[in-house]
Amino acid sequence: TLMPANEVNLTAQPSRIAQIMKYGFPGLDNVRSHSDYVLSYDRRNRVPHWVFEHLTAESVAKNDQVDRAKCDFRPDESIHPYFRAQNTDYRRSGYDRGHMAAAANHRLHQKHCDDTFLLSNMAPQVGQGFNRDAWNNLEIHVRKLTNIYRNVYVCTGPLYLPHKENDGKTYIKYEVIGANTVAVPTHFYKVIVGEAADQRLHMEAYVMPNQVISNDTPLQVFQVPPETVERAAGLLFFDQLNRKQLASINGKKV
């Protein structure tokens, strides 16, 4: 049942945090609890390490009381000014302010939607062909999982992946934008757990490059073993779960 938007508490409820983080924290660095998602902030890169959401069919359902157009992108005052991304950092950078916790995942209350517009929840994303296309398709896929699973837990974040150069050496290279040198991640990940009605757990993991992706590329192309994301991100996902007891990973029986 929906509460009117103006009756929701402005701060996160401890019980809601426990719900969202049910299967473990990927890391404990600069954690922030918002009204409907939990975030770990990377103060060096001025983008999240990870954001964690718990979705249900109810929380992602259309709700006329919640209007995305009323939300403003705004700096997160809870982050020290030395490490705080500003709207001016993104301006004329060529990159979108890309939500990590997607706005459309948080439709129960206006406040939930508002909270996803904090710049601490953003990372620079290629707009056309990525944020507004392939990445958006992945977000839609995650929301649709609430039709299959009673509870969907999703962890989202940036990656800075190495590549080999002509000198035979391996490098990590990424652009930084604006006066606050906000990192432009080379890739983004999502690691998802779906809790079925029979209590069985299903995991999916995706890595997408932060670049124009042809719209006809099937999502499966971006599936990777969850360990691949863990090694690259320096995080452990859903570590309260025994991975061998999952029903499936990326659609394959474990």
Added chain:
Amino acid sequence: TLMPANEVNLTAQPSRIAQIMKYGFPGLDNVRSHSDYVLSYDRRNRVPHWVFEHLTAESVAKNDQVDRAKCDFRPDESIHPYFRAQNTDYRRSGYDRGHMAAAANHRLHQKHCDDTFLLSNMAPQVGQGFNRDAWNNLEIHVRKLTNIYRNVYVCTGPLYLPHKENDGKTYIKYEVIGANTVAVPTHFYKVIVGEAADQRLHMEAYVMPNQVISNDTPLQVFQVPPETVERAAGLLFFDQLNRKQLASINGKKV
């Protein structure tokens, strides 16, 4: 007074941690307390975020009971294997295993020295011209500060500094070595607080590029405002101190 090397406790004492960290933690990510230094580990880059030491004339004095040659570089088993640097990562990389907490700062007990040889305390450093020269000179300078100050607190770590390229954009780029992709920092920092006999506090901050540095370069060339390191590292140093009440920063009256 010195305890015999074999009588020292193998684990860090809470009181010793409180001593070392007297003026605040720079961050709280993956903190490890060793027998005579405290470290925050960067699981993504497989090197420290920062290490913290508390030095006195006594702790850095020559001690025949402590022999660096008895110490072995070894992986830190307290780090999850996905994020653990190995000796093989450094082999044939062209880089030294560079101590962040310097071995020669920990001469009270063999165990103190041993603990600095954990690979979690290392970052890849250019050997000749840097680790064995300019950076070593900075370490010697810090030890000499114990002749001036009763207590010396020093925080050391890596930086990944941006540079502008011909396309007008700004990038962060660094090499990664070995199967575990250990990051080769572009620079290293030290932020130091000296506590004088009159209780007055003096701060120094240094940033050095991880490259061959001419031996006749004076240390002062590498002094920077502490805020510069903080912004770049994503850390706040000695945040329990009011910086306006320091007696000096980089030798200049505050």
